Amino acid sequence: MHSAMQSPREPQTSPPWRLRRRVLPQHTDHAGVMWHGTYLAWLEEARVEALAAAGLAYADLSAQGLELPVVGLSIDYRQALLHGEWIDLESWVLPRRGVKLPWRSRFLKPDGRVAAEASVELVLVDHVGRNGGQGHRLLRQLPAALAAAVERLQQGPA
Numbered sequence: 001m002h003s004a005m006q007s008p009r010e011p012q013t014s015p016p017w018r019l020r021r022r023v024l025p026q027h028t029d030h031a032g033v034m035w036h037g038t039y040l041a042w043l044e045e046a047r048v049e050a051l052a053a054a055g056l057a058y059a060d061l062s063a064q065g066l067e068l069p070v071v072g073l074s075i076d077y078r079q080a081l082l083h084g085e086w087i088d089l090e091s092w093v094l095p096r097r098g099v100k101l102p103w104r105s106r107f108l109k110p111d112g113r114v115a116a117e118a119s120v121e122l123v124l125v126d127h128v129g130r131n132g133g134q135g136h137r138l139l140r141q142l143p144a145a146l147a148a149a150v151e152r153l154q155q156g157p158a
Helices: 036-053 058-063 144-155
Strands: 017-022 070-077 086-093 101-108 114-122
Touching: 017 036, 036 058, 036 070, 036 086, 036 101, 036 114, 036 144, 086 144
Parallel strands: none
Antiparallel strands: 017 086, 070 114, 086 101, 101 114
């Protein structure tokens, strides 16, 4: 899957957006290892929180009839994340590639080792009913508020 997307290991030039979470019982399987679905939920939480910190609440985007669905996803698991561990999730927004907005993230264990790396690609769509249309319409140009937020996201947190 990496052939279609940039490698999550490519060097990042801006400071990362950070999200810190503890692995709780509801995040794990019966052996106390973090369940794969938790990675996806935390990746989305990290994107939504970074977007808000960059000045645009996802709820405001949705209120305009716009959504940023995931169209590409890859996760490379390296080490298990365990019940009770504090995890730092670092994320970067890379320059747009056509209509795709790529994010790269890594999950760090308490000792700083990389437990997993992820690549996520989003697109901007206008959802059902907006402008009297039917279905979802892919938007090639970002509205001004989103374009400004993406530019701030690419620079990293202040």
